[in-house]
Amino acid sequence: MTEPTATSAPTAPGAQAPPPQERVALAMIRTLAGVAIVSGLLIVVVFQLTEPTIRANRARALMEAVYQVVPGAETVRTFALGADGVMAPVESEGGGDRYYAGFNKDGALTGVAIAAQGQGFQDLIKVLYGYDPARETIVGMKVLDSKETPGLGDKIGKDPDFLADVSDLDVRLVEGGEGLLHPIEVRKGGKRAERWQIDAITGATISSKAVGKLLGESAARRLPELRRNLAVIRKEP
Amino acid sequence: MRAIHGSESKPLFELDTFLEGLWKENPVFVQLLGMCPVLAVSNSVQNAFSMGFATLFVLVMSNMVVSLVRKWVPNQVRIATFIVIIATFVTVAEYILQAISLEIYNNLGAYMPLIVVNCTILGRAEAFASKNPVLPSLVSGLGTGLGFIIAIGAMGIVREILGAGTFLGVPLFGPDFEPWIVMILPGGGFFVLGGLLLLISFAQERGVSLKWFGARTQQTGERP
Numbered sequence: 001m002t003e004p005t006a007t008s009a010p011t012a013p014g015a016q017a018p019p020p021q022e023r024v025a026l027a028m029i030r031t032l033a034g035v036a037i038v039s040g041l042l043i044v045v046v047f048q049l050t051e052p053t054i055r056a057n058r059a060r061a062l063m064e065a066v067y068q069v070v071p072g073a074e075t076v077r078t079f080a081l082g083a084d085g086v087m088a089p090v091e092s093e094g095g096g097d098r099y100y101a102g103f104n105k106d107g108a109l110t111g112v113a114i115a116a117q118g119q120g121f122q123d124l125i126k127v128l129y130g131y132d133p134a135r136e137t138i139v140g141m142k143v144l145d146s147k148e149t150p151g152l153g154d155k156i157g158k159d160p161d162f163l164a165d166v167s168d169l170d171v172r173l174v175e176g177g178e179g180l181l182h183p184i185e186v187r188k189g190g191k192r193a194e195r196w197q198i199d200a201i202t203g204a205t206i207s208s209k210a211v212g213k214l215l216g217e218s219a220a221r222r223l224p225e226l227r228r229n230l231a232v233i234r235k236e237p
Numbered sequence: 238m239r240a241i242h243g244s245e246s247k248p249l250f251e252l253d254t255f256l257e258g259l260w261k262e263n264p265v266f267v268q269l270l271g272m273c274p275v276l277a278v279s280n281s282v283q284n285a286f287s288m289g290f291a292t293l294f295v296l297v298m299s300n301m302v303v304s305l306v307r308k309w310v311p312n313q314v315r316i317a318t319f320i321v322i323i324a325t326f327v328t329v330a331e332y333i334l335q336a337i338s339l340e341i342y343n344n345l346g347a348y349m350p351l352i353v354v355n356c357t358i359l360g361r362a363e364a365f366a367s368k369n370p371v372l373p374s375l376v377s378g379l380g381t382g383l384g385f386i387i388a389i390g391a392m393g394i395v396r397e398i399l400g401a402g403t404f405l406g407v408p409l410f411g412p413d414f415e416p417w418i419v420m421i422l423p424g425g426g427f428f429v430l431g432g433l434l435l436l437i438s439f440a441q442e443r444g445v446s447l448k449w450f451g452a453r454t455q456q457t458g459e460r461p
Contacts, residue, residue, distance in 0.1 A: 024311060027311045028311045028313055028314045031306075031309060031310050031314055032317060032318065032321070035306070035318050039322065039325035042325055043325060043328050043329065046328075050332040050333060050335065050336040054332070054335045054336050054339075057335065057338075061340075145343065149422070150400075150418065150421045150422065151416060151421065152418070
């Protein structure tokens, strides 16, 4: 460590040293505080300037995904369960369980998009899936975020056969009950026989099963909630 | 670490300083600094160039500011001060990138904030900007940043073409092309980096070190 040149004048160490040392300490504190304040200000300014654009980007990305998984949607309204257990329209941004209801030109409900996530092969897989209440079927799915192995696990978002299976997936609920009538099955090396089955992607069995599991869990938890509130959503637009 | 170019020669636009960062002392190929983002996000052309430009921005801005405040920073806290300055510009770059494209921001993931600890940047601040006036510091940052872009971009191009059969997402080969998936996995990063380093040291051994690029800065044998 080299001493700053300004303080090197007094040669006697020890007793008489305090003044220069204090000066150095002061200079250090002044520098760090000054830099920190200016940095903080700069970050705040940039944050304020970019925040509206970033929010708009987020909302647009989400809405694009909603339009993709809810066929025929022209407008989208966002709903969430209120404290009283009844669904109400809310802002599209924000945490909590949201339902993105898509309506066609005539204002009829065409489907509801729901976000779900679950543990994949590497990390959490986040998806958005579209649910058609009239047919009680999952009609589309888009992977929002995943770190699955490129070329293998990431086929869950690209493989046409897999996406076709997921886009016609029977998620009928038990009559008056909470769970799914037929749990979603992901099968290896077969041809799907029933509409609640998904054929696993070769080389991506774990990721395929993860998608099946997260869809099944989300559907079992969210769809009964949605079913109780369908009337509220239907008359909204 | 490196000789500081004194005031005895004042070439136009500090050409030597610029070329040194760009090629002769290329942060990736010669100094082997900043390997973490180079290996991690060079798996596609778009990611590689986004990371390159973000690093260039941070490098140039922090170099300028470090050079501006260099006379007021006590020696004992200089590293802390430099890191705060760098972290500030990384945060700024993060917000700007999010405003430009969320998709790229998500692809870069954790490596965007990790630019703070890219030693290319702290190295420039400590070894150059803290000892030189603003203009040379800016030029040095530009040269080094562009050198970084060349390096990470070269890796991104090779890895995307071989690993996905595409360039910027456009398929290059027919549907029969079977991508070398290993190339976009972490292992492929090491393969490509090793291959490029081999190529460059071979070229330098053979004396084809782009002499026309700046014959004046030739210093064969006298490197520390």
